[in-house]
Amino acid sequence: MAKFKMHILVCGGTGCTASKSQEIADRLKSNLLEKGLENEVQVILTGCFGFCEKGPIVKIMPDNTFYTEVKPEDAQEIIEEHIIKGRKVTRLLYTDPDKKEHVADAKHMGFYKKQLRIALRNCGFIDPENIGEYIACDGYAAVAKCLTEMTPEQVINEIKLSGLRGRGGGGFPTGMKWEIASKNHADQKYVVCNADEGDPGAFMDRSILEGDPHSIIEAMTINGYAIGATKGLVYIRAEYPLAIHRLQVAIAQAREYGVLGNNLFGTDFNFDIELRYGAGAFVCGEETALIHSMEGKRGEPTFKPPFPAQSGYLQKPTNVNNVETYANIPIIILKGANWFNKIGTEKSKGTKVFALAGQINNVGLIEVPMGITLREVIYEIGGGIKGGRQFKAVQTGGPSGGCLTEKHLDTPIDYDNLIAAGSMMGSGGMVVMDETSCMVAIAKFYLEFTCEESCGKCSPCRIGNKRMLEILDKITKGNGTMEDLENLKNLAGVIKDTALCGLGQTSPNPILSTLTNFWDEYVEHVQDKKCRAGACKSLMRYVIDQSVCVGCTACARNCPVNAIQGEKKTPHTINLELCIKCGTCIEKCKFNAISIQ
Amino acid sequence: MAQIKSLKDLESFKNSVKEQIDTRVKGNQDGLVQIKVAMATCGISAGAKSIYNYFLEKVDEKKLDVVVYQTDCMGRCNEEPTVEVALPNQESIIFGNVDKAKVDEILEKYGK
Numbered sequence A: 001m002a003k004f005k006m007h008i009l010v011c012g013g014t015g016c017t018a019s020k021s022q023e024i025a026d027r028l029k030s031n032l033l034e035k036g037l038e039n040e041v042q043v044i045l046t047g048c049f050g051f052c053e054k055g056p057i058v059k060i061m062p063d064n065t066f067y068t069e070v071k072p073e074d075a076q077e078i079i080e081e082h083i084i085k086g087r088k089v090t091r092l093l094y095t096d097p098d099k100k101e102h103v104a105d106a107k108h109m110g111f112y113k114k115q116l117r118i119a120l121r122n123c124g125f126i127d128p129e130n131i132g133e134y135i136a137c138d139g140y141a142a143v144a145k146c147l148t149e150m151t152p153e154q155v156i157n158e159i160k161l162s163g164l165r166g167r168g169g170g171g172f173p174t175g176m177k178w179e180i181a182s183k184n185h186a187d188q189k190y191v192v193c194n195a196d197e198g199d200p201g202a203f204m205d206r207s208i209l210e211g212d213p214h215s216i217i218e219a220m221t222i223n224g225y226a227i228g229a230t231k232g233l234v235y236i237r238a239e240y241p242l243a244i245h246r247l248q249v250a251i252a253q254a255r256e257y258g259v260l261g262n263n264l265f266g267t268d269f270n271f272d273i274e275l276r277y278g279a280g281a282f283v284c285g286e287e288t289a290l291i292h293s294m295e296g297k298r299g300e301p302t303f304k305p306p307f308p309a310q311s312g313y314l315q316k317p318t319n320v321n322n323v324e325t326y327a328n329i330p331i332i333i334l335k336g337a338n339w340f341n342k343i344g345t346e347k348s349k350g351t352k353v354f355a356l357a358g359q360i361n362n363v364g365l366i367e368v369p370m371g372i373t374l375r376e377v378i379y380e381i382g383g384g385i386k387g388g389r390q391f392k393a394v395q396t397g398g399p400s401g402g403c404l405t406e407k408h409l410d411t412p413i414d415y416d417n418l419i420a421a422g423s424m425m426g427s428g429g430m431v432v433m434d435e436t437s438c439m440v441a442i443a444k445f446y447l448e449f450t451c452e453e454s455c456g457k458c459s460p461c462r463i464g465n466k467r468m469l470e471i472l473d474k475i476t477k478g479n480g481t482m483e484d485l486e487n488l489k490n491l492a493g494v495i496k497d498t499a500l501c502g503l504g505q506t507s508p509n510p511i512l513s514t515l516t517n518f519w520d521e522y523v524e525h526v527q528d529k530k531c532r533a534g535a536c537k538s539l540m541r542y543v544i545d546q547s548v549c550v551g552c553t554a555c556a557r558n559c560p561v562n563a564i565q566g567e568k569k570t571p572h573t574i575n576l577e578l579c580i581k582c583g584t585c586i587e588k589c590k591f592n593a594i595s596i597q
Numbered sequence B: 001m002a003q004i005k006s007l008k009d010l011e012s013f014k015n016s017v018k019e020q021i022d023t024r025v026k027g028n029q030d031g032l033v034q035i036k037v038a039m040a041t042c043g044i045s046a047g048a049k050s051i052y053n054y055f056l057e058k059v060d061e062k063k064l065d066v067v068v069y070q071t072d073c074m075g076r077c078n079e080e081p082t083v084e085v086a087l088p089n090q091e092s093i094i095f096g097n098v099d100k101a102k103v104d105e106i107l108e109k110y111g112k
């Protein structure tokens, strides 16, 4: 095959596909054809670059030019200017939020500088639907090495030595999990990849499956060899159609090339993979519920033990790992445990992928070494708080996690430090909040999610969380008492201790951590009926400054509920009983006489 | 496609497809010598395109760890084709009136 001088990488992840990246790729190709450049320049649809909010992304190689928010109409200019004349299309370059300057290439973007891409190594780099590109990047070399040069025990020892811990939330040591599963004997064992990804806002697993599906197939095969399983199942939510498609294509190609199926690499080891679809309930991501759901039963958790490694799918020993955990496996085998365990902190090795979101300049999917500080993530990768506002908190761990504050900015991020700070790693949600976020409202948001997703099997979670939500609602409406705050603390403790599964056991975390870190704010809501962030609508009071109001009547005429009284040319007043806080009067007053208190 | 049935099969298949991603791999690598050929209007008419192609050809032939790409005009119309050689952590060096002999010279000196 001819060697292409230039490669145009077009993001084919879910976000960019939704904003027409396929059409961009098609137009680029037809423009190249028109110019007779189709044998010199190649267009490739890749997985996600992590910069979805500024998508569609187009990256030119080898010069690393990074174009953002590209439209199909821009294709012609990219070809005529950049590809033919070597002249970058400046208006499509990323603009640095600090310096307001265009950044010429990805290597100079703050967003990428501090990242270390291990699990995402091939995302945004190869064509996920082409097994050849995966193999060109050392794909399937790890499984070949395991099968032909290593014993299952050696594979397990390598993973143990690497220090890899589960990325699905719990952080359980992966090598140890494999060892347990390998020691339970049975006529059939199973390997399950958990691609349920129920955390609101998380999309790392989806991106890995879309951008590098073969790495998961390879890792599951290695897992099968290590524990003595010949069957793999991927439990994936049905709302991920693109990820499902890419996995199906990859599985078909892997079978065709003989790297999945019988007698792999000339050995007597057989392995195959099937997909199982989930309906997208959060609790189905919990491993026992997931297994029940795969068996066609209700997706409800059951008490552990027995652990899946003892009695899992169809009562057989089953090893469940998360997508991102798997994505690390092949490269650990190839580069060695001693390469991997030098990255990260003492007890958390390697990297973690986070979905960085919230009031921050650069949002997106990032992969950083364990031990990086929140400050580096927020101010260097994230480019700082939007609009130059003040940082207030960062939520990690989603509905099972908590909030970190200013005082945690320089804490190295790893499993143990996050737990010590009252939060957790979770699956990698990271929401940055500024002074306009109300911490009581945030706690309420996550609790609403938990209540919605509780399977209802046990009462602490089903009833207790409802009660806590009622109390939070009362507080945000300005009707809370100090006794409510005490009750909240007590309830949270009881639920944590008595709920059956991880969902209920961790559901009080967002409340407990905000109670600890933002106690003053709770008290303010209760005693002063005040929300300093101005987020709790019920606590807002619209007031007309009597010394500024000229009595023009504009506000009164526009108030939808006639809450404003006053004679013409005399100061007006707002009847707070009637006011529905719609904000119309503020907009209408030309004299800035109305404010929110 | 013949099936991959051994480590050797995998390696030979890898070697057959490795070239496909070479341009990307080099682009991603840090610390490589970068050669930028100016392709502005006058550069192209002065033969920059054939110089760019010749660079690529030679780098491939000699298997050098060098990235070659096109760039915008350098504002030196009278010396086209111009080429910038960017060495890792050093000031770039600019060459004017580059012809094939000069390409060989540049690669001899800076290519690795």
Ligand SMILES: Cc1cc2nc3c(=O)[nH]c(=O)nc-3n(C[C@H](O)[C@H](O)[C@H](O)COP(=O)(O)O)c2cc1C
Pocket (backbone or CB within 6 Å): A165, A166, A167, A168, A169, A170, A171, A172, A174, A194, A195, A196, A197, A198, A199, A282, A283, A284, A285, A286, A287, A288, A320, A321, A322, A323, A325, A326, A427, A501, A502, A503
């Ligand atoms: C309520 C709940 C939801 C979960 N959701 C997921 C999920 O979406 N994806 C996932 O990989 N693990 C999820 N887990 C964790 C799994 O139970 C299990 O620990 C994990 O898949 C093991 O893989 P790992 O060791 O590679 O992390 C969830 C746990 C709980 C309690």
Ligand code: SF4
Pocket (backbone or CB within 6 Å): A283, A301, A453, A454, A455, A456, A457, A458, A459, A461, A462, A499, A500, A501, A502, A503, A504, A505
């Ligand atoms: S804790 Fe909640 S989600 Fe878990 S079993 Fe009980 S009711 Fe269901």
Ligand code: SF4
Pocket (backbone or CB within 6 Å): A542, A555, A558, A559, A560, A561, A562, A563, A564, A574, A578, A579, A580, A581, A582, A583, A584, A585, A586
């Ligand atoms: S906020 Fe709306 S409802 Fe309240 S006084 Fe102003 S216009 Fe009327």
Ligand code: SF4
Pocket (backbone or CB within 6 Å): A544, A548, A549, A550, A551, A552, A553, A554, A555, A556, A571, A572, A588, A589, A590, A591, A592, A593, A594
């Ligand atoms: S619009 Fe402003 S100035 Fe006019 S009556 Fe209302 S508060 Fe007073």
Ligand code: FES
Pocket (backbone or CB within 6 Å): A011, A012, A013, A014, A015, A016, A017, A047, A048, A049, A050, A051, A052, A053, A055, A056, A057
């Ligand atoms: S989907 Fe394109 S950058 Fe994420």
Ligand code: FES
Pocket (backbone or CB within 6 Å): B040, B041, B042, B043, B073, B074, B075, B076, B077, B078, B080
């Ligand atoms: S056009 Fe001649 S140097 Fe720019």
